[in-house]
Amino acid sequence: METIIEKFLEIAIILVAAKIGAELMRRINQPAVIGELIVGIIIGYYGLGLLPHFEKGDVVSTLAEIGVVLLLFEVGLETNLEEFVELGSTSILVALIGVVAPFALGYGAIYALGLGGDNQFEIALFVGAAMTATSVGITARVFGDLGALKSKEAKTIIGAAVVDDILGLLILTVVAGLLGSTGEFALVDLAIITGKALGFLIVVVILGRKLSPIIFNFFVKIPSPGTFITGSFIFAMLLGAAAHFVGLHPIVGAFAGGVIAAESKMTKRIRSEMKPLNFLLVPIFFVYIGSEVNIQTLASPEVFLYGMLVSLLAFVGKYVSALGAMGKGFNTSLIGIGMSPRGEVGLIFVAVATTTLSSIITEDIISIIIWMVIVTTVIAPILLNRILQKVPLSERDDDERFETPVVE
């Protein structure tokens, strides 16, 4: 019983801390995810020591992984396949520049600075990759708070951010696969892993579009209570596990699972029944990641300086993505800044680095990425608020589709 009570207390401490972090951030108009990460860093093993160092497969680390699977499932659920096609060239162009530019800047900087030590190439690759994602949730929230979700800038950014989420996950999968495989880097590996990832997504989406309405209708038809929520949960978990078995990260499977679950046309019910689970488990993921960060490394002058440099490059890399929208009557500053926050997707890179790539990615590098995630995520709402309050936008109102994602 003693050990189980310990786990109860660990979970309670994490949830209370997450709530405090989220609420403090809300009061200064910052995303909850940053608050959860920071309290994790403060109370964690290397900080105040209120939490132990969690082994993989331990209760808390497992709940955290379930949390991130549910988070990606929810992101997938919000990703409408058909809207993609309609997005138009602007969003896609912004998305592509927004992946290539930060990657090039990050890769180049780490390589040029010689930060990678013996694993120069691998580490430059990983840091570059970690800079590619854009957090849909955080940008959508800031525009939403200002009633500006229907502006064409917001629509462009959100479209581009969804594309970058997917590209970011693909890049993560490929990079993690490359770094995880022993031996020399070979183009063959790159091709195999990319092929696997794309193949998995395509097979899941094609099969899933047909099967998912049948599966979710089946859940609805079984009368014993709780079948729908249990079924949806198992669905997300098993797609996560399936991705693992073809050599991909579970979050890729969970994301694909969310995309096809949406095809059941029961998105609203799935989201509302899963919500309490997400409220409890997603914050555990962010506090958990924070708790594994060595606060002394994070605060060391050298890491801090490199962190600020990489943050600047990450910001610039996304800022130039607005070039994709030039000359079409957009406020390009808004787009450039709106693409900047890495938020939860950036932290998923950190989680993968600490779980499966800890032999290659050093604590210093992880801390630099964390600085990059924090700075790009915190700076965006501040700048956006300032610009949006000055600039009158074409359309302002609330948009149901982008209701507060759990991560905020």
Next chain:
Amino acid sequence: METIIEKFLEIAIILVAAKIGAELMRRINQPAVIGELIVGIIIGYYGLGLLPHFEKGDVVSTLAEIGVVLLLFEVGLETNLEEFVELGSTSILVALIGVVAPFALGYGAIYALGLGGDNQFEIALFVGAAMTATSVGITARVFGDLGALKSKEAKTIIGAAVVDDILGLLILTVVAGLLGSTGEFALVDLAIITGKALGFLIVVVILGRKLSPIIFNFFVKIPSPGTFITGSFIFAMLLGAAAHFVGLHPIVGAFAGGVIAAESKMTKRIRSEMKPLNFLLVPIFFVYIGSEVNIQTLASPEVFLYGMLVSLLAFVGKYVSALGAMGKGFNTSLIGIGMSPRGEVGLIFVAVATTTLSSIITEDIISIIIWMVIVTTVIAPILLNRILQKVPLSERDDDERFETPVVE
């Protein structure tokens, strides 16, 4: 990652099995909890081996314990303090006989048969104690299915069952405390543990009645999303942990937590937000208990025979509790049978036996208790259905208050 995927799969297997068990039982008009227990026995470590032997503090055992804490929290939530006072002498008399008679029969039989080996006294005490509880949920469900919840028999049984739930938990706490303490049995210990348990409940209820409206109003007032569900969850967990620290089982704290949470007058919201969690975690508890049962021991002729004998005594013990309602125009058969199912509370005794008392309570004894729980729980709905279909009852309709508890 490998270990985490293993945990994902364990959880998925448990949930799928629980759903199958629950749905099969529903089709033959039996309580879901029995289906969950049986599939657990079948697929568990000693059965098909689809699940490993779970260590305490492992992911699954922790989720199961959280599940039982949430279950008891929900039971507490349904327990209205004021209704107790109005219950009248009939319910209370039925409740008292329903505790004393099964205890005496169980204690006497185990002692007389010499089943306890070296721990004769302790084991007789434990088996007697395990026979005292009555499952409110299962009886309420059967009466509800037949639209007979407002009959005076149903009200009497449900009142008595709630009292027996509380007495059962108190007895479990005292017996577990006595058996857990090293050294000789002494009346002093009995007094101390009983005093502690009663003291804890009284202090929690008195303080809680005042504090709980303040606490839950505080949760409502914090604007960051998910505060209410997170707060309610932490509330249940911390009361469980508090009970542990004064030497009681966490479920006693969770139950008390539910009782005082109801004083916030937000029962409906708490219940509806907690529901998805309960749907997922409560079945994990029952499958988990089943998975720890040695199917060979359970099926051995000797254990089976003793199991049937103890089941018979358990049935008779509760049947005679109807004496408390004699001569007042009740259908006493209905009351006697309605008091019989041990359901989830009986299984909590099993869980305590396997977690904290495994050095005293043998596998044989645990298997006998499991038989007793299964038989008394399965037989009651069958007999009640038969009688209720013949007897016209004074009032028949649906009663919102006793909406399907999650355990069914």
